[in-house]
Amino acid sequence: MLNVFETRSIAYKYKETLVLHGISMGIPQGLITGILGPNGSGKTTILKILSGIYKPSQGTVWLNSRPLAEYSRQELARQIAFLEQNNTASLPFTVREVVEMGRYPWLKPFAPLTAQDAEIIDDALDCFGLTRKQEQIVETMSGGERQLVSLARAMAQEPKILILDEPTTYLDIGHQSLVMEYLRKWHKKSGTTIIMVIHDLNLSSQYCDHLIVLEQGTFVMAGSKEEVLCEELIAKTYKASFAMIKHPVSGVPQFLPCFSDR
Amino acid sequence: MREKHYFKNSIRNWNMVLGLLLLFSIILTLTLGSVKVPVSLTIKILLNQLPFVNLNPVWSTSQEDIILALRLPRIFVAVIVGAMLATAGTAFQGILRNPLADPYILGISSGAAVGAASAILLVSQGSIFWSGIALPLFSFLGAILSLGMVFVIAWNRKRETVSLILAGVVVQSFLGAILSFAITVSGHKLKSIVFWLMGSLAAAGWKDVLFLLPYLLICYLIIYAYYRNFNILVLGEQAAQHLGMNVEKTKIIALVAASLLTAAAVSVVGIIGFVGLIVPHIIRILAGPDHKILLPASCLAGAIFLLWSDTLARTLIPAMEIPIGVITALAGAPFFGYLLKKRV
Numbered sequence: 024m025l026n027v028f029e030t031r032s033i034a035y036k037y038k039e040t041l042v043l044h045g046i047s048m049g050i051p052q053g054l055i056t057g058i059l060g061p062n063g064s065g066k067t068t069i070l071k072i073l074s075g076i077y078k079p080s081q082g083t084v085w086l087n088s089r090p091l092a093e094y095s096r097q098e099l100a101r102q103i104a105f106l107e108q109n110n111t112a113s114l115p116f117t118v119r120e121v122v123e124m125g126r127y128p129w130l131k132p133f134a135p136l137t138a139q140d141a142e143i144i145d146d147a148l149d150c151f152g153l154t155r156k157q158e159q160i161v162e163t164m165s166g167g168e169r170q171l172v173s174l175a176r177a178m179a180q181e182p183k184i185l186i187l188d189e190p191t192t193y194l195d196i197g198h199q200s201l202v203m204e205y206l207r208k209w210h211k212k213s214g215t216t217i218i219m220v221i222h223d224l225n226l227s228s229q230y231c232d233h234l235i236v237l238e239q240g241t242f243v244m245a246g247s248k249e250e251v252l253c254e255e256l257i258a259k260t261y262k263a264s265f266a267m268i269k270h271p272v273s274g275v276p277q278f279l280p281c282f283s284d285r
Numbered sequence: 286m287r288e289k290h291y292f293k294n295s296i297r298n299w300n301m302v303l304g305l306l307l308l309f310s311i312i313l314t315l316t317l318g319s320v321k322v323p324v325s326l327t328i329k330i331l332l333n334q335l336p337f338v339n340l341n342p343v344w345s346t347s348q349e350d351i352i353l354a355l356r357l358p359r360i361f362v363a364v365i366v367g368a369m370l371a372t373a374g375t376a377f378q379g380i381l382r383n384p385l386a387d388p389y390i391l392g393i394s395s396g397a398a399v400g401a402a403s404a405i406l407l408v409s410q411g412s413i414f415w416s417g418i419a420l421p422l423f424s425f426l427g428a429i430l431s432l433g434m435v436f437v438i439a440w441n442r443k444r445e446t447v448s449l450i451l452a453g454v455v456v457q458s459f460l461g462a463i464l465s466f467a468i469t470v471s472g473h474k475l476k477s478i479v480f481w482l483m484g485s486l487a488a489a490g491w492k493d494v495l496f497l498l499p500y501l502l503i504c505y506l507i508i509y510a511y512y513r514n515f516n517i518l519v520l521g522e523q524a525a526q527h528l529g530m531n532v533e534k535t536k537i538i539a540l541v542a543a544s545l546l547t548a549a550a551v552s553v554v555g556i557i558g559f560v561g562l563i564v565p566h567i568i569r570i571l572a573g574p575d576h577k578i579l580l581p582a583s584c585l586a587g588a589i590f591l592l593w594s595d596t597l598a599r600t601l602i603p604a605m606e607i608p609i610g611v612i613t614a615l616a617g618a619p620f621f622g623y624l625l626k627k628r629v
Contacts, residue, residue, distance in 0.1 A: 076526060100529025107523055114519060115574040124517050128529035132510065180528070 025052045027184055027216050028073055033082030035068055042068050043240045045082065050233075055210060055217040057231035059224065059251075061261055065240040066220040067108070067188055073218065074105040074186050100128035104182035106173050108189045118164075118172050119157040122147055125179030147178040150212070151205050167198030171205065178209060185209075187219040191226060199223070203230045228252055228275045236260055252276040299578055303585035307364070310589050314596040315356050319603060322348055362489035363595040364588040365497045366554050367564075368505070369546040371587020374561020375580055376508050376543035379515035380536050384566070385450050385624060388547040389558035392431045392456030397544075397551035398481050399460050400427020402467050404552075405475055421500070424552040428544040431456050476555075483608030484557035486595050493553050500549035504542040505584060511535055515576040557591070557610050559617020564590050566624065 026049035035043040043065045050056050050073075058066050071077040072084060075091055084091040086102065094102070104125075114121055125147070126140050136144075148154045151171045156164075161172055170190065177185055190206070191199040203226060210217055221227045227234060227248070234251040236243040238260055244251060254267045257278060265278040315327045322330075326344050330352045333340045342349075370388060377386040377393075388394050404423030438452035461482065468475045475481070514535045517525045525532050550557075564587045565579065572578045591613075598609040 074527065076523065096526070096531060097529040100527065103527075105527040107521075107527075116516070116519065120516075120575065121520075124520065124528065127513065127517055130513070132513075 026050055027052045027087060028218075029085040029088075030069075030072075031083050031085075033069075033072060033079040033084060035065070035072060035077060036080040037068070041240065043072075043079075046237070046240075046242045047082075048235060048242055048245055050216070050218055050235075052216050053214050054232040055207075055219070055230060056233040056235060057227040058218065058220045058235045058237060059227060059260075060237035060243075063239065064237040066237055068240075069237070070105070070186050070188055070218070070220055074103055075099045076105075097128050100180065102182060103184045103186060104177035104180040105186045106177055106188065106190065108192065114161040117158050117160055118153055118175075119144065119148065121161055121172055122153075122157075122175045122179050125176040128180060143181065144179050147175040150178060150209055151175040167194050167201065170194060170198070170202055174202070174205065174209075182215060184216045184218065187217065189220050189222060191221070191223060199226065206230070224252070224257065225270075225277045228277060229270065229273060248275065252278075299572055299582045300585065303582055303589065307585055307589050307592075310592050311360055311364070314360055314592055315352055317596055317600050318351070318356060319600075320348070320351055322352060327352055358491045358494055359486050359489040359595070359599075360592060361494045362486055362497065362554065363592045365494065365501050366486070366550045366557065367560060367587040367589070367591025367594075368584045369497070369501050369550045369587075370557065370560035370591070371564040371583045372501075372505050372508060372561075372580065373543040373546040373550075374587075375565040375576070375583045376515075376539050376546075377561065378565055379518060379576060380539045380543075381449065382518060383449055385562065385621070387559065387562035388428075388543070389556065389560075390450060390457075390562060390621070391435050391453040392460060393428045393435075393544055393547050394551050394556040394558070395457045395460035395464065396427040396429075396431025396434075397424045397548040398427070398556050399464050399467070400424040400430075400548065401552040402464055402471075402475055402481065403427070406467065406471055420552050421496075421549055424548040425545055427460075428548040428551075429541070431460060432540065432544055479608055481555045483610030484555035484613075485598075485606065485608055486554050487599070487606050489554065497549055497553060500545060504546045505580075507542045508539055509580050511539055512576040512580055515539075515580075516574075519574065555610070557613055559613045559621065560587055560591055562624075563613075563617050563620050566620070 028050040030049075031047050032045040033043060033047075034041060034045055046069065058069065060066050068077065072079050073091075075094065075096075078092070086094065122144050123136065123140075126136060126143070129140070130136070145154070148157050151174055153171060153175055156168070161169060164172070174190075191202055194202060206217065207230060209215065219231075221231070231248060233245070234248055235245040236251060236256070243260060244256070252267075253276075254265060257267075258264055264281040264283075266281050268277050268279065269275070270277050312324065312327060312331075315331075316322050316324050322344075326348065329340050330344055330349055332338050333342070334353070374387045377388065377391065378384055401420055401424040404420045407423075408419045434456045435449065435452045438455055439449045464481055465478055468478045468481065479485075514525070514530055517528055517530055518532070518535070520528075522532050565583045568579055568582045568586055572582050591609075594612040594616075595609050597612050598607045601607055
């Protein structure tokens, strides 16, 4: 399998504290990869290193077999779209204006948007069900809708790789599955590699093809969800006990927390 | 769910409406003053200045002098300075992502005034070097220095809206004191304290128009070139970086251009407050947050605002000049209070 990202023994220091200790891993092309791990395991940090925002204190990251450090900001923005956690800032702009901003890495300074840009923006709006809401002002919309706007903006960026930091946190269960379904639709249509940090084991089991587990800044394991999502590993990583069941419809593993007083 | 409610037709419409309003204001304010010159006569005097136009002079030479030598340069300086301060305010608000940022409130104007005053005190007056280079250069250095001071003081406080404003208050009072001290001990070398702290266009002439115009044109174009970056910065600095924007470069270039606009204006007319705060805000309410529209519209509206402020300053009380800063502060300070209560 081809990897879009390869990392070799990357370490990252934040204010004298080592947050990541020598992580070597690969991220497969064209799949949805989920990064799991308890709070403070360095998941967000590794996303920021992969997206080129943080420079690793040690080690190297390769993007398509070329060192990440050699890419210019614009080259990176044409390859990677990154949505931060809670990036649903209150924006006075309309939905369409925000999605237009996704075209930034492809535009020449001063040049207006072309008909082709407009088509890409229309497609992105359509893909996330925003066509009829495109004149609404983003800051008046709900958190779930804003997340869809952010995703449509990322889509207008036409990235090869989409990196998401907890895309479903703070969303109700309806919007959680809506966001994931839209993401899967986009993924199927374009073949974009998706990398996401995700806290919800059950969602990750349903939507991810490949999983990576981190713990306290170290690499624990990577593999398919059948390999990674076993009771033993999950209990050990999260230091709690779980009951594993099969999803009644899809048959994928699902986890229910067990309480000690029972 | 709120739909877009701005009168956001197109940029051309906004520029046309404001442009016409500015032209209308210029002609109207030309007629106002201790000597009233009728509108029709004023237009004829102006038209007569155009090449290939030769009207039968039905006006006196003193009327022509009042219009062309006294009022017109002063009006042009008001228009240019208003445009400069409003553009600077829009840029500061966009880059600092702070709706209360303004060259006066941040203390940049005070820094520029201290710089200009030290140029006058240190470098001999009258030479070309003084008027052409030293004055704007010192004024600019003062502006940049005060911007640096504001950043150092406001740093590490999560960049809250208020801490930047408080840092501005600190810098402004400190530099204001230095300025007042310098004026007090300098004898008659410097203009009055009131001129520097409250601003005045009373001495404005054609040479000031020629001096200011290039600064406005060049700095405005530099800032306007970044309108897309200003919009994207609203998403947040990290998101802007992820979109491939060179955030640091954008910030430095826009802050330098905005400081230069402020410095050039202050070195000619002294400190005039609140223009950069009020104007972009009103335009934002009317035309929306898109800097492609906001920047040119604020520039034109700033020109109109300062033109009428200066007209009030020179005509409100016959035979007496009110410092223009008094007029802008009377309008601006309550507006500032309102914004502070609403936003923070």
